[in-house]
Amino acid sequence: MSRLSFRQLLFAAFILTTGILTATSVQALLTLEHLARLGRETAAQAIALTEQSQRLSERTLAMERSARQFLVLDDRVFRERYAAARDEATAALQVLNRATPEFASQLADEWTAQAQAAWEVLQAGKRRKRDGHAVVYRAFARMTQINDSLARESKTEIGSRNDALLAELERQRRVLGVLVGGAVLLAAVLATCFGFLLSRPLRRIESAIGRLGEKRYDQPIVVGGPADTRRLGQQLDWLRQRLADLDADKERFLRHISHELKTPLAALREGVALLEDEVAGKLSDGQREIAGILQQNTASLQNQIEDLLRYNTAAFDAQHLAHSKVDLLVLLQDVVAGQRLQWLARRLTVEVQGESLIVQADRDKLATVLANLLSNAVRFSPEGGTVRFTLSCAGRRVRIDCIDEGAGVAPEDAARIFEPFYQGVRQAAGARNGNGIGLSIVREYIAAHDGSVTLLPRQAGAHFRIELPL
Structure with missing residues (x-):
């Protein structure tokens, strides 16, 4: 896979997913065609059974009528009509026998025997006048019962075939549901796998670009995935x-x-x-x-x-840190005490709020960060103002907020305030202008600790927030 390009992998993922869905669609079409064919066959068999049952009954009735007329009138035409009706009834009986061989065979043999008995009466000559009517009556009475039985069995057979069709339809519906669900699941798994394979190199590239932007050149960049x-x-x-x-x-x-x-x-x-x-x-x-x-x-x-x-x-x-356990509250108090003369000379009040929080960090570099923030706040704050440091915890990160009451940072300077040697348009009145490296050093040291420093919007004064891993 590593020999393929990003575009080729995307195309392969598309082909595989499309192939799975296409195969499922084809299977669904074949299943529907199979069910439609079964439905047509079942309907045709039901119609055939009904028609042949009705035809058998009608031909049997015609045979009885012809036989009785022959016995009364002794006209050969009626005997020929009997024979023709018998042939048609026999053909219908054979169709029923082929459609339902498990139950129609015995009834068909009995029906044929009764029809033959009546036919022999019609060919017996003078004897027919003495006992012919009784024989014909018994024969056709039994044949009528057989026709009724065949009609009932035909209806039962039609119902059974309809039930079998419904059962097959339900089975195919379950099979099709499993196929569709499996196809969707497999397509989702393939999409997830390919998405992971394709997104992981992109995340590494994004991370590498971020490290380059932060000037972290010590880690080699290795990106896997497609060629x-x-x-x-x-x-x-x-x-x-x-x-x-x-x-x-x-x-x-x-x-x-x-x-x-x-x-x-x-x-x-x-x-x-x-x-x-x-x-x-x-x-x-x-x-x-x-x-x-x-x-x-x-x-x-x-x-x-x-x-x-x-x-x-x-x-x-910034690339060489000496980590140790640092109590941020104690460190802040030490930094504030170290610049006591500067902020007292401007009649400022410096407040430190929050609870004791322990982090793994380079104490000297964090002290430099806090000293630079305090020095900036003292330089830009008006006499008699207040500088406030606040320690807090947000999830697994520590927040250090530094808020002063000075002129703040101009909106046009906010995007570049952490750049080295950059000085904003708002400078402290009567104070020596700095060289614009204090905040850039703050950013360097905080980034080395996997933290972040941001300038938050504020109507009056400046508000800097440092976040460090707890």
């Missing part, structure tokens, strides 16, 4: 390796360029410090102002380079 999905899996694995190489090149470039920039930057800062200390001579007010501008910008540039190195380090550290 074309396996080729696609090989192409995705090649793409994974290529992206891993590009990501490694990017990290090396950032690391090298950052270190290369730090050396001349250190010389610049040292030179500006010497100027401000008036080592090269006394500065005028204008020169001192220029030296201050240089000092401020070199410090800002150094902070940006350090942030760049920090993000590069965080992207690498």
Whole structure:
């Protein structure tokens, strides 16, 4: 099956399912044709039995009339009529005998004997005048009884055949029901099996694409199934390796360029410090102002380079976690206490709500995540505001909500707020603008823990929610 393509497997599934349903339909048509043929045969036999029974009775009556007329009038014409009626009655009797041999044979022999006795009377000459009437009367009386018996037996036979037809119809109905049910069940099983065989490679491809989007290049991509999905899996694995190489090149470039920039930057800062200390001579007010501008910008540039190195380090550290049991409530309280001076300086209130929840995680990286969220909330919150952390449990996942009362995130920034080096349009008034890597580090570390971080809509302030496996 692995040699077939996705399209060929779909076609095979369609052919098999269609073949099963077609075979069932053909069997149903054959069954209906068989039942229709049995119905026609039964109806024709019933009509034949009824007609021959009636014909036997009519010919017997004609024979009796001809015999009596011959005995009275002694006319050969009536004897010939008797003979002709006898032949027709005998033919009808033979039909009844063939249709119902199990019960009509004895009655037919007796009827033939009585008819022969009457015929011998008609051929006896003068003796017929003395005892002919009595013999003919007894013969035809018995023949009439035999005709009635044959008529009843014919009706019984017709009823039996109708019952047999109904029984066959019921049996074929059950057989057809089993066939239809089996065909539907088999088609459902085939559809389920083929659906599983075809959907499993698609799920693996979807999972592989998700890992590529999350920059998880450490796991090789293997996709089974049909030939074309396996080729696609090989192409995705090649793409994974290529992206891993590009990501490694990017990290090396950032690391090298950052270190290369730090050396001349250190010389610049040292030179500006010497100027401000008036080592090269006394500065005028204008020169001192220029030296201050240089000092401020070199410090800002150094902070940006350090942030760049920090993000590069965080992207690498996210792939190497040191798991241990972490009490999230205790960790949150420690992070809040660690930034106590910052939020007290802005006269903020930081609340931690919820119960103690234990997770398996990297404590240091989770502390960095919570510290970045708190730092952002402190920087954007108005003086006298409140920052609230809430711990809760939803099923098998832990939720950490961080809510502040700041300006919030602009709607146009919501989709890109977790991208590295991206800064939204709403910045804190009077505060130094960040480099846009805090939230990207949060996303890196949370994704490494198989969790998620999202920005929830809120009319005032920002609301970030972290979910981790319990």
